[in-house]
Amino acid sequence: MTEAATEAPRGIPALFERIMRTRPVRVMLHYSESGGPLFASGLAFQALFAIFAALFVFFAVFGFVLRDNAALRDSLLQLLTSSVPGLIGDRNALVSIDTLLDSTILGWTGVIAAAGLLWTALNFLGSLRQAVRILFSLPGPTVLFVLLKLKDAGLALVFGAVLIVSAALSVFSTSFVDVAFDVLGIGSDSTLGRVTGTVVGLLIMLALDTATLAGSFRILSGIPIPWKNLWVGALMGGIALGALKVLGTQLLGGASRNPLLASFAVLIGLLIWFNLVCQVILIVASWISVGMSDAGISARKRTPDEIEREREEQLRLARRTLAEAERERLRAALPDASLLKRRRLEKQLSRLEDELADAAA
Numbered sequence: 001m002t003e004a005a006t007e008a009p010r011g012i013p014a015l016f017e018r019i020m021r022t023r024p025v026r027v028m029l030h031y032s033e034s035g036g037p038l039f040a041s042g043l044a045f046q047a048l049f050a051i052f053a054a055l056f057v058f059f060a061v062f063g064f065v066l067r068d069n070a071a072l073r074d075s076l077l078q079l080l081t082s083s084v085p086g087l088i089g090d091r092n093a094l095v096s097i098d099t100l101l102d103s104t105i106l107g108w109t110g111v112i113a114a115a116g117l118l119w120t121a122l123n124f125l126g127s128l129r130q131a132v133r134i135l136f137s138l139p140g141p142t143v144l145f146v147l148l149k150l151k152d153a154g155l156a157l158v159f160g161a162v163l164i165v166s167a168a169l170s171v172f173s174t175s176f177v178d179v180a181f182d183v184l185g186i187g188s189d190s191t192l193g194r195v196t197g198t199v200v201g202l203l204i205m206l207a208l209d210t211a212t213l214a215g216s217f218r219i220l221s222g223i224p225i226p227w228k229n230l231w232v233g234a235l236m237g238g239i240a241l242g243a244l245k246v247l248g249t250q251l252l253g254g255a256s257r258n259p260l261l262a263s264f265a266v267l268i269g270l271l272i273w274f275n276l277v278c279q280v281i282l283i284v285a286s287w288i289s290v291g292m293s294d295a296g297i298s299a300r301k302r303t304p305d306e307i308e309r310e311r312e313e314q315l316r317l318a319r320r321t322l323a324e325a326e327r328e329r330l331r332a333a334l335p336d337a338s339l340l341k342r343r344r345l346e347k348q349l350s351r352l353e354d355e356l357a358d359a360a361a
Contacts, residue, residue: 053117210238237284
């Protein structure tokens with residue numbers, strides 16, 4: 001073999017090889033090869049229906065709390081408006097605020113409607129679980145279907161409670177900032193006051209998005225992700241979703257200026273926006289999956305017996321690799337060995353062959 005044939009690639013091929021080895025490129029390749037874009041499109045379509053279902057059930061259940069607390073209600077509506085641009089509002093929005101506040105599940109009609117809408121939302125959670133598990137190269141969960149749906153319903157209730165807590169924190173933080181600025185003699189309507197209020201709101205939104213992503217990956221999908229990998233990935237996803245919400249507000253705001261096409265434009269814009277959100281979620285899942293693979297961390301839940309069997313299998317493979325390397329070394333030394341040394345090498349080689357045959361049996 002010539003020296004030129006064994007040289008490492010240089011120039012553009014070497015640069016291309018280094019780029020292909022970077023983690024972002026490997027993440028996107030894994031995301032694409034695992035069907036991530038297709039999953040995101042399907043999830044976006046489901047999310048468009050699930051969000052209406054979730055809103056109806058949420059306001060029907062928690063509406064009695066919101067009607068008597070204007071500050072909490074306004075903060076929650078602002079939080080939802082920021083999370084899903086163009087969905088809730090008084091003008092050029094798909095759902096009016098009055099319609100949400102009038103939601104009720106009293107009576108058989110309301111109960112049946114709420115059950116159907118809740119089932120739609122739970123189906124979205126199930127599809128999201130399956131997509132995330134596929135990106136981690138895992139099969140579907142083995143838990144009973146009924147238990148999975150109960151788990152999803154519990155997570156949906158927890159998420160609703162988290163929304164209310166986030167809105168309450170927003171009200172509390174705004175009041176605290178106003179009081180602090182009054183004590184310092186700085187008006188809350190000043191530039192500093194507005195900037196501080198905006199920063200506090202963004203931090204609350206970031207915390208909510210990060211916690212939601214972490215729960216989706218570890219609790220909803222049932223994947224034992226190490227905490228460091230989980231929170232780093234979820235924080236990255238939360239930042240990306242925050243930037244996407246800002247851009248989505250601008251995009252939908254411009255698309256709905258034509259009153260004749262406002263509803264249609266917002267509907268299409270929401271579908272595109274949900275697609276982007278689902279892509280961010282699945283890309284973050286791919287990032288965590290590739291990082292765990294690089295660190296040699298398995299995404300499967302394993303019992304102590306399974307861990308011990310895998311350790312023994314790894315030791316067996318390591319011994320076999322060493323034995324094969326030693327066999328090749330002995331074979332290479334045979335032609336140049338003396339007669340006495342040759343007989344010793346042949347005995348060692350025969351013993352290695354027997355060991356390898358027994359290991360393969």
